[in-house]
Amino acid sequence: MSLPLYINIAEKIIQKIQNNELNEGEKLPAERHLAEMFSVSRSTIRSSLKYLEDLGIIETFHGAGHFVKTQKIYISLNTFYSFDIETERQNFKIKNKVFDAHTYIPSKDVKDIMGISNFTLIHYFKRIRAIGNIPVMVQDHHINHEVYPHIDFNVLNEIPLYDYLQDKFNKSPSKGVETITTIIPPVEIQKLLKIKPDIPVIVIERLAYVEGVVAEYTISYLKPEKYSFILNLEDKKSV
Amino acid sequence: MSLPLYINIAEKIIQKIQNNELNEGEKLPAERHLAEMFSVSRSTIRSSLKYLEDLGIIETFHGAGHFVKTQKIYISLNTFYSFDIETERQNFKIKNKVFDAHTYIPSKDVKDIMGISNFTLIHYFKRIRAIGNIPVMVQDHHINHEVYPHIDFNVLNEIPLYDYLQDKFNKSPSKGVETITTIIPPVEIQKLLKIKPDIPVIVIERLAYVEGVVAEYTISYLKPEKYSFILNLEDKKSV
Known part of the structure; x- marks a missing residue:
């Protein structure tokens, strides 16, 4: 037949x-x-x-x-989520490349945002994430050295960040605040995401906490056509 | 001095x-x-x-x-929100214009999305929302006639939709599901929002419920530089 x-x-x-x-x-x-x-x-x-x-x-x-058609990745906003896990659950195979990694005393801006003291070190790294050969996200990660004293950056090419932190330090963030917005990205991000100038990207800034301390500040630049977000809304007043 | x-x-x-x-x-x-x-x-x-x-x-x-600088409107995603109320709380004065309003038997697509029967009527209207003279949002509203038998469309130029529904019918939606995504909008939306072609806009689709029935299906097209979303994340598993 x-x-x-x-x-x-x-x-x-x-x-x-x-x-x-x-x-x-x-x-x-x-x-x-x-x-x-x-x-x-x-x-x-x-x-x-x-x-x-x-x-x-x-x-x-x-x-x-x-x-x-562009196959969208759906991110549920109702719980603390991991981009890797949500992406792979939907049968997209994600490839990470970590670069620019170093540990340093952060700029005043980053210090103010993270609410950390003048002497706190930060592990910084940039990640580019691709599906097939198509870059879909660039991330700037700032990890608080006081919460996570040592990080093996190369491992993060292979293992989701929170899995790594959980395995190695037995603690990973479970609360956070996110701001989701759109911007025309800096030229560097345009090039890494391979998008035309003047095209807005989705920017998600996450502050994540471990025991009340900011453990992570991450800025994620998302290729806009690749992501959708799903949200269950409830009127807390009426519950 | x-x-x-x-x-x-x-x-x-x-x-x-x-x-x-x-x-x-x-x-x-x-x-x-x-x-x-x-x-x-x-x-x-x-x-x-x-x-x-x-x-x-x-x-x-x-x-x-x-x-x-573009003054962003911040929308908190943690509760069921009203664009009008969130916008006016931030001292932006919003102006609504309702047009294309009519009551009709909806297309198969809309029926399937709303999960309503073949004979359910829908109140449809389009709204353009502006701050000053600058259009910031276009909305396609579909309201279930079985839940809200009569709607005076003109009133919606002046009063937030949910306030109107609450006042007139003594019920307004308090649960919903939203999908937030970005698309290159249809030409009509480009013109109404006064944006260049090839620029993605934020699209929010909301299904809102009254007593378990879909009462509203709204597609909102947002000018991307005008909006930011804020979200408190908690790992529900760890609570």
Whole structure:
């Protein structure tokens, strides 16, 4: 028993997406080009495109054509979350690269934000996180040396930060405050995320606490089309 | 006793912002132009600019100059919130314009999202919300006719939606689910928000409930530079 031709063609298009011959957000060739490419009728191509649309793999904009849909990562905002864990739960394989790592006396700005004394050291590192070869997030991490005296930065290429802190120090943050906003990012972030100038990115600033002390201050720059946030709202007054 | 000259000049610049001679996000004239404009030295101008920066009215980008800072509206995500109430609490005066209002049998998409039967009517209206003359948000509201049988759309130019629903029907939503994401908006939204093409906007979809029934489905398109969200995170597992 063989599959209908249109499903066969659809699967070939899916393969092109998996092989990065077609990227997320990219426009598909016109129907007649696809028909020529696969030596089938335009009506078969139309069925394949409909099927891919039903599967949520492509989306169609009237008059503009068919585009490979960006697969969003959903982050639930109702609990303290880990980007790694939420991302991998959704079957995205994330790759981390730590760089610029050093331990130093932080700037006045960082000290004020973290509410730490003049003599507190900070472990700083930058991380770029990618799915496949596509960078999706850049993070500036500031970790309080008083809470976490030593950090092996290289390990963080492989292990989620909070898992590492929990394993090594037997304590990880469990309370925090976040601000979510959008900004036109600095040029460095544009380059690392491979985005055009003038495109806003999502910025999440997190202050995370261990036993009432700021243990972590992280600024995350997110590629905007890659993330969605979900939130359950309750009116606390009426509970 | 008169104020220092630099504060005097700073206040003249603030007046220009208040009179919309200088808009949010706009670049200020170069230091030497400002010096000529106010017939003062460049060193006085430098003090004025420093003072405006300390007040959070302008921001300086190294090499790029001084810009009028966008005053963000902060939305707390920890309780069921009203955009009007949060906005006005921060002393922004918001102006609403309701249009496209009608009661109808909704499309299959809206029916599926709201989980309502084939025969349920929906009150639909679009709202554009502005601060001063600057549009900051466009909303598509779908209100369940079974929960709220009659709505006087014009009143919603003046009164927050939930206040109106509470006053008139003695019930307003107090639970909901939100998805926060970013998209390149449809052309219509670009025009209403007066933004360039290819700029992502924040989209918040809210499903709000009254006694377990979806009473409201609203899609809000937010001008991204205007909003920040604040969130208190707790690890529910550890409580």
